[in-house]
Amino acid sequence: MRRTKLAEIEKLGQAAYPNQFSASHTIPEVRTQWDAATGEALEAERTTVTVAGRIMAIRAQGKAGFATLQQNGQRLQIYVRLDAVGEQGFALYKLLDLGDHIGVSGYLFRTRTGELTVHVETLTFLAKAMLALPEKFHGLADVELRYRQRYVDLFTNLDSREVFVKRAKTLRALREFFDSRGYLEVETPMMQQIAGGAAARPFITHHNALDQDLYLRIAPELYLKRLVVGGLDRVYEINRNFRNEGVSTQHNPEFTMLEFYQAYANYKDLIALTKDLLKFVAEQVNGTTKTVFNDVEIDFAHIEELTMREAIIKWWPKEAGNTASMIMFESSEALQQALLAALHNLPEAEPSADTKGDVASETSRDGVIIDPAGPTYVETRRHPRTAMVFTAAGGHLEDGVPVGKVIAELFEAIAEPHLIQPTIIYEFPTAISPLSKQKPDDPDWVERFEIYCGGFELGNAFSELNDPVEQKKRFEQQLAERERGDDEAHQMDEDYVRALAYGLPPTGGEGIGVDRLVMLLTGSRSIRDVILFPLMRSQGNRDQGPGISDEVQG
């Protein structure tokens, strides 16, 4: 059908796939320059423009007609009439389909309804859309198709396009921020012989000529610190990490990570830097420090700072009474006591028929409804989740799990869901921080912080461990974990230990999930909405949507 039209277009003397078209303006340029011009002014000027674009709407009316062209996410109406473009030109107009690319030349005017319009004098065919476009009003709504056929999503759903424009702005702002502070942008290997720098399962690939397995990197961390050893005191890298794990609204197997390292800085310096960074990027991208995520307004100009311990106490469940205090963090026994007291305070649960079978109410987090606006629980009559959290924590302590690890678990269960506004949580237990430096006055805690926002983790930073002897020891501990079957435990990296042995200055390092940052800045609930081509399950030979074969091969 469209093939025959293309043949007819060629008969009109138009190339089916011309090699170039010289426009005088882009559509956004025309809009910028003449959006404010009145009809009278346009008539007086009689400005002729030559523009190109994709036809997104077409309205024919006998011997005249309109069409809407789109270019770079902006639209401009054109008006084509028989007596202006001639028989050939009008014949071409009538053969056009939605989605075709054309170029037009003509003068600007305003229609009766006041819309800026090109009064076309010459019409040039540029390329055919062989497949039908999605419906003009709803656009492409099927989420799966939007991800799999992003090219259609981008020109039909301009909101989607805007997300990726903002993503590019985010990256530009990040680079500007670090460049202006004397950081050097570097690129370190993404194919590594040892996948290190994080606890995650890697993808494995193979180099044929060397006959050697390689890992796609899970983090650039260890290479970046080697560079600091080498005297590149301030480095940053923005690039992909790959982790062989499940997907969710917050995880894609390949994701973009910003990591930066600064010699002679510690985690306190990085806290200050992170605050400046988030504020700067938000302003560059959105013109304001505020953004709306999940219907909640988030403001990057006000970033709260809490220690992990303070956060646990702040969001200690109300129904557990006044049972939390700083003392409980001092020993396993103290924490046990606090947990027991809290459990004792919990009101009796309602009959189990109500709680057990009520799987559907999981969304309300098992009876605890979270108010995203602030640190308040709206209590309902059930607290099974709270009880479970306390019971599990107590059990772990009895099993001899390090108190630091249990404290971190409590934090994740009790406090993390409340961290909607950007919040820096600092001082982490040593037990869960193998690469961080301990606090000089308190070896159970390390100089580390994470930044949370929108209910998830956005970044992770610490004063880097630079003692090669201690580092080697920690690698050996990880090896022992590996022996026990933990395939996420770190491998020994002798070369990294050697690098440290040459002397890593006191250094602060941080990683920020760029995709998640873009999610916050664009109000996107799913990471797939900010990744152009998110990983989708293969569909094998199953056809998805319209194919070209029918049109091309007939």
Added chain:
RNA sequence: GAGCUCGUAGCUCAGCAGGUAGAGCAACGCCCUUUUAAGGCGUGGGUCCUGGGUUCGAAUCCCAGCGAGCUCACCA
């Protein structure tokens, strides 16, 4: 990996007390020289995700599979 929901025309959707599929947009034909979700008249268009089963009869009910979304788990 588990639970819930979904899969019907190119797109957005309806149809599901079981009786051989429908609307709008898009497409095709005709009318219309300032319309804009243009309008009017007419026409064509389907592997109802796939495969089984129940039934005289399945888009509809049942089972299995494939794909997706969300939630949870895992995981930074």
